[in-house]
Amino acid sequence: METITIGLLGLGTVGKGVVTLLQTQAAKIARTQDFRFKLKSVAVHNLAHHQGDRLPAGTILTDKVTDVVDDPEIHIVVEAMGTIAPAKVAICQAILNGKSIISANKDLLATAGEEILQLAKTAKVDFFYEASVAGGIPILRVLSSCLETDQITQITGIINGTANYVLTAMDRKGQDYKTALAAAQELGYAEADPTNDVQGIDATYKLIILSRFAFGQSLSLKDVPAQGITNVSPAQLASANQLGLKVKLLAVAKEEKHQLFSFVGPAAIPAAEPLAHVNGVQNAIAVQSDALGETTYTGPGAGATPTANSILSDLLATGDDIVKGNCGREFNSYRKPAIAKPLTAVPQRYLITVEGTGNLLSIVSNIPTVSWQQQATGQDYWSGLTPVIDHDDLEQLCASLRQSGRQVAFLPIANSWQTVPEKVRE
Numbered sequence: 001m002e003t004i005t006i007g008l009l010g011l012g013t014v015g016k017g018v019v020t021l022l023q024t025q026a027a028k029i030a031r032t033q034d035f036r037f038k039l040k041s042v043a044v045h046n047l048a049h050h051q052g053d054r055l056p057a058g059t060i061l062t063d064k065v066t067d068v069v070d071d072p073e074i075h076i077v078v079e080a081m082g083t084i085a086p087a088k089v090a091i092c093q094a095i096l097n098g099k100s101i102i103s104a105n106k107d108l109l110a111t112a113g114e115e116i117l118q119l120a121k122t123a124k125v126d127f128f129y130e131a132s133v134a135g136g137i138p139i140l141r142v143l144s145s146c147l148e149t150d151q152i153t154q155i156t157g158i159i160n161g162t163a164n165y166v167l168t169a170m171d172r173k174g175q176d177y178k179t180a181l182a183a184a185q186e187l188g189y190a191e192a193d194p195t196n197d198v199q200g201i202d203a204t205y206k207l208i209i210l211s212r213f214a215f216g217q218s219l220s221l222k223d224v225p226a227q228g229i230t231n232v233s234p235a236q237l238a239s240a241n242q243l244g245l246k247v248k249l250l251a252v253a254k255e256e257k258h259q260l261f262s263f264v265g266p267a268a269i270p271a272a273e274p275l276a277h278v279n280g281v282q283n284a285i286a287v288q289s290d291a292l293g294e295t296t297y298t299g300p301g302a303g304a305t306p307t308a309n310s311i312l313s314d315l316l317a318t319g320d321d322i323v324k325g326n327c328g329r330e331f332n333s334y335r336k337p338a339i340a341k342p343l344t345a346v347p348q349r350y351l352i353t354v355e356g357t358g359n360l361l362s363i364v365s366n367i368p369t370v371s372w373q374q375q376a377t378g379q380d381y382w383s384g385l386t387p388v389i390d391h392d393d394l395e396q397l398c399a400s401l402r403q404s405g406r407q408v409a410f411l412p413i414a415n416s417w418q419t420v421p422e423k424v425r426e
């Protein structure tokens, strides 16, 4: 039986999960595959952080990335260290040394993925990255294999575990934002710096990767109107509940007439929809496609063993390619020109909230197109649902409510956008 040697970059939440699963699943792998894995070395940033870490006997712990990427015995490098520049240098060096790559690094894949993937293709090595989107959910393999022959029209995802954990804790346990975020960090869901999680950037990176697989279109960060969850207030969550809605950080990409409309931000989801019930660290991706209709894929979107399981499935695919001499096939070969449009330009319905003193009833009554209700907890807080309106009308409506220091906020109602009107498509 062939031994395939692995080098690991990073021994944090994900790296530790990989070490655990390589050990606990070794017997099953030996029973089902023609090869076994050996973890030869692990590189970290600071050796002092890892005094008490237990590695398999004989595994080398180093603080030099080059000990891994330049080691001629290593066949596969698993990159679980994050960052953009140092990870890119390490991965490119490993590819040039003929090693296949597995990465969980969506920041790098979304921003410099195409360049590195071409390098891997030319070098005839594998490069898989299932763990980079939605942690434990095997969504990229589903899109690139099971749905390869179907025409996908829309993907709607809850694809940041930290943001979903925070919103759920605020909504269900009444926790404040800071406490909920600290818990998500403690559980290993958040990025080393959680800014990207809470500002919608991590979800945007994942949407960019998903869109390449689903639509063949490669968006960039500036193409996607993105907002985070930092301004979602407990009062907004409560008024959504009162109206039968749940607030989630959504990532949406919808293709119509070759144009890709996208959006990342908090949205209110009608309770009847499956995505409204995706809580905590769970992620979900609803895929609409012509042949299959709607399918929804749910599971843990972050955490040690769920993410490591995605990495192990990539390891098995790579190991199989190495044994059969098949390395170099692309994970995703679907490519079309990108025609990016903001989904925020599409007419849709909104949840509007107004807070402030004074006779709010008379103010909101002046806008009869919105079905208003007073929040159960206070006189000075009203919320309402608009009909389908375009963005300019929404801005006008908010401006008319925003007088005398009143706080006005709005959230789009998920899926209230209909077919994109001709004038928006132009």
Ligand SMILES: NC(=O)C1=CN([C@@H]2O[C@H](COP(=O)(O)OP(=O)(O)OC[C@H]3O[C@@H](n4cnc5c(N)ncnc54)[C@H](OP(=O)(O)O)[C@@H]3O)[C@@H](O)[C@H]2O)C=CC1
Binding pocket: 009, 010, 011, 012, 013, 014, 015, 043, 044, 045, 046, 047, 049, 063, 065, 079, 080, 081, 082, 083, 086, 104, 105, 106, 107, 131, 132, 135, 188, 189, 190, 191, 192, 301, 302, 303, 304, 307
């Ligand atoms: N956490 C999760 O649930 C998920 C994370 N990911 C992605 O996986 C990757 C890793 O995440 P996670 O495990 O949470 O991160 P952590 O911050 O927990 O761990 C990062 C590890 O990488 C090491 N490291 C960082 N920079 C360097 C460097 N320049 N050279 C060598 N080692 C370095 C750190 O070393 P040291 O310990 O010495 O500081 C640490 O061991 C990221 O790309 C993340 O986005 C993807 C899906 C889910």
Ligand SMILES: N[C@@H](CC=O)C(=O)O
Binding pocket: 132, 134, 135, 159, 160, 161, 162, 163, 189, 190, 191, 197, 202, 301, 302, 303
């Ligand atoms: N920080 C990310 C980890 C997985 O990608 C998240 O919270 O989803």
